[in-house]
Amino acid sequence: MRYRKSIVATTMLSFFLLGQQHLASAEGPNDPAPELIPDNPNGMTILFDNSHGQTAGQSDWVIDGAFSDFADALVEEGFFVKEHRSTDPLSDEDLNDVDVFVIPEAQIPFKATEQDAIASFAENGGGVFFIADHYNADRNLNRWDSNEIMNGWRRGAYEEPTKGMSAGEIEAMEGVVSSDWLSDEFGVRFRFNSIDNTAGDIIVPTEESFGITEGIEEVSIHAGSTIAIMNEEIAKGIVFLPDGLTEQANKWNNAVDQGVYFGGGIEEGPFVAIGKKGDGKSAFIGDSSPVEDITPKYRNEEHGGVKRTYDGFIDRDNGPLLVNVVNWLAEQENYQTFADIDLPLDEPSPILDMETPELSTEPQVEPWRAPQSGYLWYDQSTFADGSFGSETAPPVDIKYSIDTPGTLPADGTPFQVKITLTDMNPNQVITNAQMQVYLQGGTAVSQIQQADGSWPNGYGYQSTGEIRADASGTAETTVTMRLGNGVTEGSANIRLRVGSTNVVTQGVTIGNDAGGEQPQPPVEEAEYNLVYPDALPIGGTVFPVEVILNGLEPGTTITNAQVQVYLTGGQAVSQIQREDGTWPSNYGYFNVGNLTANQEGRASKTIQMRLNPTTQAGTASIRLRLGSGNNVLTESVSLQAINQTSSTVLPFRNYLKLWDKETFWKAS
Structure with a gap:
């Protein structure tokens, strides 16, 4: 069930292809933040940070967006859940009357004063939940990813945190310093490894996890990292990945180094860990995928595209574990370290040289790609319409569909494909739509007949011609296509794109010619x-x-x-x-x-x-x-x-x- 939400900020509901997405009108850090009010309050408050790039790129880690399943589950537990928005640095005052502070995958580094506020909050009895990701998950292309931000130092740039930055970026980084902050204050480091499509199934017993792991058998990781235990007296792993992980089977495809550091298991470090700091507590997870859901709210701030997120909260035992973690973080306990109580302590994790701040190197030039022209990660006036921080609401989204025959002939016989667009502006014209059929692996095998009846010489994306909406905002056009380039029977994909944006991709079957036996009957x-x-x-x-x-x-x-x-x-x-x-x-x-x-x-x-x-x-x-x-x-x-x-x-x-x-x- 969904829970009653008191959303102060003005929002509107809009639906898109391939799922449901609720998009906000123009909304930014100076607008009132959403608050989720429980029907049966337990008197405690959870604050989610949204002041450090939590909506950059394809991320949408907000309580009324792609973290809403997580937030809703906490509301059901009785917590009052709210979002922190501000253009000012995080302060002690921001954390007043808060029981647990959740930091979803930050993309803008914390200033030293903000780090002090977080550490002080935990020291004085608060709970802090750090949600990181894999190395090089630099969503706003500012050369810092969440693991580096949480740790307090940038890989290969420990002595120069603004290495490679422009004057505007350096100004935006004022107050950011390099330190081994997370290790010094909380006893852990997020690793730079990148492990994909694996399940953490080494679960510590409930008596060693304060009951957090009760009923937990597996937690999924999809391009995420593990955690190094640096101080076993204040940090402890509760979920580990299996032994026997290899680069070939478990490394994320885009990892910039070996991806798997110690073959999984205990030495790779926990995937989920907990900590004790003074009167308070901490928790850590090395991937945002287990936390997110498929209801993003905002547009991509760089280019304005619709976001697609992963339905991870309902996968495996992810949701129950996350809720258990927050319940534990919110509970006050009167010991200072794990060494003070009868709890088996972890061994400190083995550390590679490249994981040591002063010895680390930059595996590739950062950022991993150049940002789109005009986009500046530190200047919200450059953000695309409909993104968090933009002053302009998103455009009404056009809906696209393509209809093909049940089987596309492999022998070069021409066939027709119908393209339909709805929710356009009346009489709107699109001239940059292109379409192609391609095989698994990307080989293009289609041509589109030109207006004069001739055919192109090559294969690949080709123009569908002008698409013009009628007075109701609907446009329909039919193109004639044929296949070639050595294509044989089997499965393939057809894709429509407008400019460089893919708007429809769907599977098709390629079969015999019209006179032969078809693998699927005409529908x-x-x-x-x-x-x-x-x-x-x-x-x-x-x-x-x-x-x-x-x-x-x-x-x-x-x-x-x-x-x-x-x-x-x-x-x-x-x-x-x-x-x-x-x-x-x-x-x-x-x-x-x-x-x-x-x-x-x-x-x-x-x-x-x-x-x-x-x-x-x-x-x-x-x-x-x-x-x-x-x-x-x-x-x-x-x-x-x-x-x-x-x-x-x-x-x-x-x-x-x-x-x-x-x-x-x-x-x-």
Whole structure:
């Protein structure tokens, strides 16, 4: 469920392709910050920092954006949750009456006075939660990433923290000094390693973690770092990555060094750690992916693009662990160090030379790429419309869709693709749209026929021609394409871009020529049907859905059928159980599996589904599609609470909808 939110700042709701995103109107550090008020308050306050670049690049680490699942879960625990916004340095006064201070992946370095305020806050009884990432996660391209910022020093620039910076950047860095601050004050360093798609499954027992790890079996890491224990008396690991990690299997593809330092396990350092500082406490995690969700609020401050974030809070045991950590941070305890109590202490972590401040080197020239012309990370007047710090609301987002034949011919036979744009300005014209079909790995295999009927010489992105909106803001255009460049049967992608921005990417099937046998039947010959309960149960109850396809050639197998349930605006809330009985970690479209037609041309399969437990009663839609973008059946459904003690079989409804070409062209 979602919790009642008291959002002081003015916001508006806007929905986008591939998910739901709530975008703010023009909003910045001088506007009132959001506050989330619990129904059953426990009297404690959690403050999330949003004054150190927490919305830079693709990050959106705010309590009413892509950290909202985390914030909402804390509200359910009874915490009053609010956001810290300011253009002034963080001070002791900012942390007054706060129980836990959460620092999500900072991108702007802390000044020495701010570090003092944080350390003093913890020393005097507050809890601090540091959320970092992998090395080189420099989202605002200022040469400092979150690990360096948390640690207090920049890799390869310990003696010169403004190395390589312009005069304007150096001025913005006034008050920032190099020190081994995190190690000196909190007993840890965030490492520079970069470990991807792994699960931390070495979990310390609950009696050694103050109960934080109760019920925790795995915590996911997706391009993140581990933590070095520097002072075992005030820092302790509670979640570690498995032993036997290798560069080949576990290193993030874009890591600038070996990525895995000590082969995982205890020596690699904990992925999640806790600490004791004076009367207060601390906690650390080396990746923002387990914390974030898929509801970003702001536009990218550099170029204004829509952000895509990862649904990590609901993955594995991430959410429960994070909530347990904050509950522990908020609890007052009367010891000063872990050595003061009966708790097994960690061994200090082994340290590579390149992890030592004075010996570190810069593996590559920073920043990792040049920022877009005109964008200055320290000057909010240069930020794109709709980003945090911009004074201009975002433009209304255009929605794009492309419709292709069920199978694209591999023999060079021309075929047509329809492009539809909605939510444009009346009579708006787009002249820089391009499209291509490409294979896995990126090889371009398509051409677009030119206005004079001729074909280009090469393959790749080619112009779709002028796209002009009508008076209602809708534009439609059809282009003729053909494939070549040695293409054979198989799967590929078709992509539409406007300028350099990719706006639609969807899978396609490449098959025989029009006269040969197609691997998938033409969709206009099929009839589609979903059979499901009269009301879909909320609360995570499993329910059956039968998928039926009629009018197929006997023996034909359909492999690309997918189903999802989504709310108004596009937020996916359903999962399909895998054949091994497990469930996915996220919500959205999932494959039904193979459907093979019998002698009557009918294929059917019953799948087990469930909804996100936080989904509330109301209405939604259930949709069947064949491949990405090829929606063949969409129906309204009712979501209701079901008596969990009843063993009665859920009632079914049956609704048959014939496929027709008109419906196909209108599918979104």
